[in-house]
Every structure is written in structure tokens, then in C-alpha cells.
Amino acid sequence: MAEPKRKGWKTREFIESRWNITRDNIQPVTATGFLKIWTKYDQDANRYLEREEISRFLRDFINSEASSLAQAAEHGRSVTSANKARTISESDLRELTQIFMEEFDQDRDGKISIRELTQILPVEECFRVVLDHEMDAASGLDYVKIWQKYDVDGSGHLEMEELKLFLHDLITKNHPERQMDPKKLTELAKIVMTLYDTNGDGRLGLSEVVRLLPSRENSVQLVLDKARQLQRLTQSDINKILERYDQDHNGTLDGEELENLLVDLLDAMQGDKSYSTHDLKELKRAVLKGCDMDGDGKICKKELAVILLAVVQSGLSALYGGIGDPVRSAVMNKKPAQKK
Structure with missing residues (x-):
């Protein structure tokens, strides 16, 4: 079964299908150039782009890239691209803006952060x-x-x-x-x-x-996305997570290993919202209190399954219930691969 598609794929597929504009044929911009672009469209300087600002950016972006593709074709570089390149219509702009906002405006407050813009604009920082x-x-x-x-x-x-x-x-x-x-x-x-x-x-x-560290593929996010899409969490998913974070290969997660897992869990569940070292410490305390069944200060494979199933079922708040019913009773008797 194919892995679930990552955030932004609808926007990118819409742009490619209409204008054949891909990340491979867009001229990358420097970090300085990107900041100039951001400043131009973030006209109220609130560090977000509202819907109207996003629409202005998308219109200029599509028109500029379509024009570039057409010019390239005139010089014999991309005839196919030129045939599909055209300026954006108002109806296409409305549809593209709607798709973009649905994918990236997670809290539905009608605005997008600066990092979300890099999903469609390649930045060669x-x-x-x-x-x-x-x-x-x-x-x-x-x-x-x-x-x-x-x-x-x-x-x-x-x-x-x-x-x-x-x-x-x-x-x-x-x-x-x-x-x-x-x-x-x-x-x-x-x-x-x-x-x-x-x-x-x-x-x-x-x-x-x-979020600025390298190799930033959030393994927890991938597993949670897949579990929600397929309505199940497999033993293979749990094994992959344990192998990913168990750096000393002793079959358990503790100390920095556990904290690294929880950082990714916070990142996956918080979306674009920030979290602090205090939030990490509180989540670790709650996880050890509610899911460390033998009290050894470590998370084994079975306990990891409890954590992941609780989050899939009830979100991050399920982990703050303590050692009693809110966390364990809902998932202890549920086999990882069993469908809901």
C-alpha cells in the first residue's frame, strides 16, 4: 500500500496540471530574494500572509513562472512547457487559493506562516x-x-x-x-x-x-498520517518508530532517545505552533507516568504502542491523563493492527 501523500501535494499537482510549473523548472531564489518577496506581500508586516495577500502572491507567481516557461520555449528549451504556460485566470486563482489555504491553514485562521510559502517556492538558501x-x-x-x-x-x-x-x-x-x-x-x-x-x-x-535542523523527516508524523488514513496502526509501524529513535539498539527508549521521539510527536501534533522545553518536560513526565507500565523510566515496544494508539485515537491530550484510565484503558486491549 502506498504511503500517504505529504502536505502540499494538492497545491503542487494543481499548479503542475494547469501550467506545467514544477519545482524542477522554477528558478530557485536566494534567501535574501525570498525575504524580499515575503516583505512585498506581507504588507501589514504581521509575519503572516492573509488570504488576500496569498492570492496576490499566487497570481504574480503563476504569471511570472508561466511567462518564464514561454520565453524558455521560444529559445528551444521547453516547447511542451510553452504550450501549457498561460497566465492565471480569476477562476483558477480562486481555486488555487482555496486549495492552498485548505492544505496549509491548519487552524483555519485565514493566514499562512513564512515557512509554508517555501512549500511551493523553492528557496536556494x-x-x-x-x-x-x-x-x-x-x-x-x-x-x-x-x-x-x-x-x-x-x-x-x-x-x-x-x-x-x-x-x-x-x-x-x-x-x-x-x-x-x-x-x-x-x-x-x-x-x-x-x-x-x-x-x-x-x-x-x-x-x-x-525545524531548521537537517534530515527533518518526521517519522512520527508519517506513521500518524498513515494510521489515520488507513484507520489502523500496524506492528510494522511501531517497529519502525522504535528502530528510528532507539540509537543504542537496546530495545527501549529513554533519556535523550525518548525526548527526541517526543519532540517529533509535539511537532507532528502542534503543526506550525511553537512549543518550549517546558512543554517537552511536561509531556515526558506525563508519558512516563501514564505509559511506563513497569516504572523503569524507559519505553519499550508495548508501551510505545500505547502512546501511539492513544494519540491516534484521542490526540496529544490523551497522554496527560496520568497512569489511570484516560490513557491505558482505551488502548491496552486493542491490538495494533486491528481496524477500528
Whole structure:
């Protein structure tokens, strides 16, 4: 059975079917260019694009890219693209805006955050290239270890100077001989802060830092999406999650392993909303109280199944019920692969 499609696929398929505009034939923009685009359309500077601002962006984006495809075809580069390229009509614009908002406006407040825009506009940021290619893939899972290293004052946030240390180490990790120009590092930190500081307070919280780390495929999100779509959670799904986060391969999750799992769980359930180190500690406390059946401070495969089934059935709030009925009684007798 095919894996569930990821968020944004309807928008991308609609754009491709109407105008043959794909991420492969869009000219990428730099991080600086992206910020200029964002500033142009975020006219009220509230760090979100409302529906009308989104419509203006989508109209200009489609018209510009369709024109580029047509020009390319005139020079013999893409005849097929030119045949399909055309400016967007008002009816198409309304339909595209509606699809986009339905996919990305999770809390239905009529606005989209800055990161959501990168789902259809490829951003060739220097920092994203660094994060994707310069850092070891496995280290992208060490959320808590990375956080603790750079949150040197224990404030629960990365200030600008801490962020620069974080970025410097990412860039030079596999190339210790590389020298970082302080001015370029400061500029890079400002760009990262602008793109990922969701509440505009000039510092990055745990959720914001996690989202800029490399290898950011949320395994918990994939399993939860699949379980909801198929109305079941299989033993294979549970095994994959355990293998993904069990870095010492002892068959259980504890310490940083458990915290890394819970970070991804928070990220999957919170959507674009931020969460803090306090939220992580509270969730860990609740999970160990409600789901650690033998009280050993670790989560085994059976206990992991309880956690995942509870979330699939009742959401994140199910994990805050304590050791009694709210969490365990609803799922203890439910086999993972059994259909609802």
C-alpha cells in the first residue's frame, strides 16, 4: 500500500496540471530574494500572509513562472512547457487559493506562516544547503543534545550570539579547515532568525531550532498520517518508530532517545505552533507516568504502542491523563493492527 501523500501535494499537482510549473523548472531564489518577496506581500508586516495577500502572491507567481516557461520555449528549451504556460485566470486563482489555504491553514485562521510559502517556492538558501549537505544525516535526530549544547545560558531559547555558534559549528563540522567570515556568519544568522523566528521575539525556541535542523523527516508524523488514513496502526509501524529513535539498539527508549521521539510527536501534533522545553518536560513526565507500565523510566515496544494508539485515537491530550484510565484503558486491549 502506498504511503500517504505529504502536505502540499494538492497545491503542487494543481499548479503542475494547469501550467506545467514544477519545482524542477522554477528558478530557485536566494534567501535574501525570498525575504524580499515575503516583505512585498506581507504588507501589514504581521509575519503572516492573509488570504488576500496569498492570492496576490499566487497570481504574480503563476504569471511570472508561466511567462518564464514561454520565453524558455521560444529559445528551444521547453516547447511542451510553452504550450501549457498561460497566465492565471480569476477562476483558477480562486481555486488555487482555496486549495492552498485548505492544505496549509491548519487552524483555519485565514493566514499562512513564512515557512509554508517555501512549500511551493523553492528557496536556494545558503543555510539550507549547509544544513542539508554539510551535517551528518544521523545528527539531525539529536535534537535535545544539540539544543543543550547551544542554549548555553539555559534560557530555553537561542539568542543571536548562541545561534551564530550553532551555525558556525554546522558549517565547519565536516570541514574544520573552513574559515567563517564573521560578517557573513552574522548575515546568515539574521536570515535564519527571520525565517524561523515564528513569534518575532528575536530568539529561537526549541520548536524553531528543530525545524531548521537537517534530515527533518518526521517519522512520527508519517506513521500518524498513515494510521489515520488507513484507520489502523500496524506492528510494522511501531517497529519502525522504535528502530528510528532507539540509537543504542537496546530495545527501549529513554533519556535523550525518548525526548527526541517526543519532540517529533509535539511537532507532528502542534503543526506550525511553537512549543518550549517546558512543554517537552511536561509531556515526558506525563508519558512516563501514564505509559511506563513497569516504572523503569524507559519505553519499550508495548508501551510505545500505547502512546501511539492513544494519540491516534484521542490526540496529544490523551497522554496527560496520568497512569489511570484516560490513557491505558482505551488502548491496552486493542491490538495494533486491528481496524477500528
